[in-house]
Amino acid sequence: MAFKKNGNRAATLADVGREAGVSAMAASAVLNGAKTSTRISMVTRDRILAAAKKLRYRANVAARALAYRRMNTIGVAAVIEGGELNQYFLNVFNGILEGARERSQNTTVFTLQNWIEDSQRLLGFCDGRIDGMILVCPNLASQSVENLPSHTPFVAIHPNQVIKGVAFLESDEEEGAFAMVQHLIEKGHRRILHLSGGRGLISTARRIKGYQNALKKAQIAAPENMIIEAGFSIARGKEAMARFLQNVDAKALPDAVFCASDSIAVGAMEALAEKGIHVPEDISVAGFDDTLLARTTRPQLSTVRQPLRKMGYDAVDTLIRAIENRDNEPSPTSERKGYVTELVFRASIANRN
Amino acid sequence: MAFKKNGNRAATLADVGREAGVSAMAASAVLNGAKTSTRISMVTRDRILAAAKKLRYRANVAARALAYRRMNTIGVAAVIEGGELNQYFLNVFNGILEGARERSQNTTVFTLQNWIEDSQRLLGFCDGRIDGMILVCPNLASQSVENLPSHTPFVAIHPNQVIKGVAFLESDEEEGAFAMVQHLIEKGHRRILHLSGGRGLISTARRIKGYQNALKKAQIAAPENMIIEAGFSIARGKEAMARFLQNVDAKALPDAVFCASDSIAVGAMEALAEKGIHVPEDISVAGFDDTLLARTTRPQLSTVRQPLRKMGYDAVDTLIRAIENRDNEPSPTSERKGYVTELVFRASIANRN
DNA sequence: CTGAAAGCGCTTACAG
DNA sequence: CTGAAAGCGCTTACAG
Numbered sequence: 001m002a003f004k005k006n007g008n009r010a011a012t013l014a015d016v017g018r019e020a021g022v023s024a025m026a027a028s029a030v031l032n033g034a035k036t037s038t039r040i041s042m043v044t045r046d047r048i049l050a051a052a053k054k055l056r057y058r059a060n061v062a063a064r065a066l067a068y069r070r071m072n073t074i075g076v077a078a079v080i081e082g083g084e085l086n087q088y089f090l091n092v093f094n095g096i097l098e099g100a101r102e103r104s105q106n107t108t109v110f111t112l113q114n115w116i117e118d119s120q121r122l123l124g125f126c127d128g129r130i131d132g133m134i135l136v137c138p139n140l141a142s143q144s145v146e147n148l149p150s151h152t153p154f155v156a157i158h159p160n161q162v163i164k165g166v167a168f169l170e171s172d173e174e175e176g177a178f179a180m181v182q183h184l185i186e187k188g189h190r191r192i193l194h195l196s197g198g199r200g201l202i203s204t205a206r207r208i209k210g211y212q213n214a215l216k217k218a219q220i221a222a223p224e225n226m227i228i229e230a231g232f233s234i235a236r237g238k239e240a241m242a243r244f245l246q247n248v249d250a251k252a253l254p255d256a257v258f259c260a261s262d263s264i265a266v267g268a269m270e271a272l273a274e275k276g277i278h279v280p281e282d283i284s285v286a287g288f289d290d291t292l293l294a295r296t297t298r299p300q301l302s303t304v305r306q307p308l309r310k311m312g313y314d315a316v317d318t319l320i321r322a323i324e325n326r327d328n329e330p331s332p333t334s335e336r337k338g339y340v341t342e343l344v345f346r347a348s349i350a351n352r353n
Numbered sequence: 354m355a356f357k358k359n360g361n362r363a364a365t366l367a368d369v370g371r372e373a374g375v376s377a378m379a380a381s382a383v384l385n386g387a388k389t390s391t392r393i394s395m396v397t398r399d400r401i402l403a404a405a406k407k408l409r410y411r412a413n414v415a416a417r418a419l420a421y422r423r424m425n426t427i428g429v430a431a432v433i434e435g436g437e438l439n440q441y442f443l444n445v446f447n448g449i450l451e452g453a454r455e456r457s458q459n460t461t462v463f464t465l466q467n468w469i470e471d472s473q474r475l476l477g478f479c480d481g482r483i484d485g486m487i488l489v490c491p492n493l494a495s496q497s498v499e500n501l502p503s504h505t506p507f508v509a510i511h512p513n514q515v516i517k518g519v520a521f522l523e524s525d526e527e528e529g530a531f532a533m534v535q536h537l538i539e540k541g542h543r544r545i546l547h548l549s550g551g552r553g554l555i556s557t558a559r560r561i562k563g564y565q566n567a568l569k570k571a572q573i574a575a576p577e578n579m580i581i582e583a584g585f586s587i588a589r590g591k592e593a594m595a596r597f598l599q600n601v602d603a604k605a606l607p608d609a610v611f612c613a614s615d616s617i618a619v620g621a622m623e624a625l626a627e628k629g630i631h632v633p634e635d636i637s638v639a640g641f642d643d644t645l646l647a648r649t650t651r652p653q654l655s656t657v658r659q660p661l662r663k664m665g666y667d668a669v670d671t672l673i674r675a676i677e678n679r680d681n682e683p684s685p686t687s688e689r690k691g692y693v694t695e696l697v698f699r700a701s702i703a704n705r706n
Numbered sequence: 707c708t709g710a711a712a713g714c715g716c717t718t719a720c721a722g
Numbered sequence: 723c724t725g726a727a728a729g730c731g732c733t734t735a736c737a738g
Binding site: 373378393397419481 | 723724725726729730731732
């Protein structure tokens with residue numbers, strides 16, 4: 001009984017082979033399904049299996065990845081604002097996890113502080129640890145990501161631009177905003193305030209456009225000062241709503257507030273509550289996204305549902321196809337995959353007819 | 354100009370060395386700080402740097418990990434119930450991400466369906482892809498994880514048991530429950546319902562114990578039927594509250610409900626709202642955890658704060674120490690790190706004095 | 707049916 | 723100051 005000074009090292013193929021009295025390759029063939037001849041006699045096969053079990057053998061992924069040129073891991077990059085992953089990300093991420101699990105892929109999360117400043121770090125992640133990367137980037141301002149490495153495929157969810165060679169998924173935000181504002185109008189609201197997303201984002205612009213078009217179609221005047229820039233967070237929504245309320249007396253309250261995200265809506269509702277203004281009796285509120293937040297407010301929020309979870313799920317699919325085509329594809333395309341939004345009615349919109 | 358048919362392959366040290374007219378080791382020394390002699394002449398150093406930049410060289414982690422025996426990646430395992438990561442996890446995870454980022458470690462999330470059935474999968478993750486693993490396991494029933502591999506260190510957050518060789522972090526749940534119920538009593542509540550966590554969890558038992566002790570200390574009778582088993586989720590909380598309300602007429606409503614988690618409290622508030630019962634005018638509600646949920650309800654929830662984010666952050670620290678001691682440590686200990694809870698007062702508790 | 711060889715891209719001793 | 727060698731643990735051709 002030889003004393004093996006391997007400390008806490010995990011057993012290797014060589015260890016297993018030695019234990020079973022065969023070569024490491026034979027062990028590789030039965031344990032890891034290596035593509036060498038599959039026919040190993042039943043008896044030695046069983047010996048190898050027994051040895052592996054005894055030694056608690058696990059193929060080392062680093063070694064395997066090096067030889068096989070594939071990590072079976074996908075990266076997910078997101079910017080965290082205020083140090084917290086938000087509900088939007090959580091929804092998308094749940095879909096990504098589901099897709100990855102179905103395809104036996106692992107998931108690595110990379111958090112960035114800021115797309116512009118950290119876009120170089122993105123390159124650093126393409127060092128063999130992942131086979132491809134999903135960018136969750138609804139908050140990506142234009143021209144902040146470029147020069148992505150060609151040897152690692154990327155897929156973007158809600159980028160606000162076309163990134164060269166990167167497939168992207170987005171939902172019809174303008175259409176969703178249009179439908180929600182039209183719904184508010186149908187329910188008898190005329191003076192509709194819009195709390196918008198952050199400056200410079202296509203998402204923001206698209207939601208404003210949908211809002212404006214719905215008003216125009218109903219031939220309702222849309223004064224400039226009814227669009228207030230907020231930004232995609234609870235804090236910004238609250239701040240913007242409070243700012244608006246300061247300059248307006250109770251009689252002149254709008255009929256409704258259409259918020260560019262659920263988080264903005266939550267903030268707005270907080271600001272309204274602090275002024276003793278009731279939703280939806282005094283004012284209706286509508287959100288956008290349909291994250292978990294929409295169900296935790298009181299009253300629950302009517303909102304525009306984006307299929308975030310499905311988009312995350314599909315992104316995995318798109319990415320894996322790109323990974324598998326890595327070597328034969330001439331050049332990756334910036335293919336777009338679109339999703340329809342739908343209205344979700346809860347309790348935050350009153351009927352004023 | 355030789356045509357290199359390397360498809361979309363990333364540049365290697367050999368490529369950089371060739372480009373700069375030096376060996377791969379010299380390149381390794383400059384680019385990756387390999388421990389070989391550090392003194393490379395300035396001129397060749399610059400040549401190497403230039404070549405690396407031109408070729409966009411990135412050290413391949415799989416190769417590096419194999420040689421260096423370290424992945425610089427930590428695993429995070431959690432059970433997702435109902436297919437969704439919850440707020441509890443999100444809070445802990447934010448702390449883990451922060452700690453990992455500070456120490457330049459990557460993070461890989463492994464989701465399990467069920468601790469008992471998937472505990473074998475945990476072993477499968479210890480295959481060199483991670484250097485250590487954090488178990489986020491407030492929902493771990495006893496004896497469901499054992500036989501963890503000795504070559505990969507583990508740290509557990511809120512396991513409900515001592516796992517051999519695994520350091521663990523937990524907060525004083527019993528103390529927190531005690532303090533909250535005592536606070537309710539001070540505010541004039543006498544009949545206090547408890548909506549408990551899932552069966553078989555120490556967390557559940559500890560919160561019940563704290564509840565009971567506070568009543569006992571105040572010499573308030575605690576009838577058995579004032580403890581209702583719910584389970585740690587919004588749906589279970591709602592269901593349990595609704596079930597209770599069915600058997601009770603409006604006059605006999607308790608003064609307060611102490612919920613074993615914020616999610617239970619959110620569900621309870623939904624059930625109460627559906628019956629037209631107002632919080633806190635008709636009944637006070639208290640939660641536990643202080644996740645984001647506590648701030649999104651209307652009224653906002655008074656709750657017992659567990660320092661989840663800090664616990665996640667600290668778990669990284671504990672784990673990394675274990676990783677670095679991997680080879681010299683005789684045998685890892687089941688060291689415990691405790692955290693105090695604190696009460697957070699918002700608007701869901703009335704003063705009945 | 708099974709094994710010896712070479713290589714994935716990086717290390718760390720060891721020479722010079 | 724720099725390079726040739728051997729090895730991390732696994733592969734895939736190629737022999738026999």
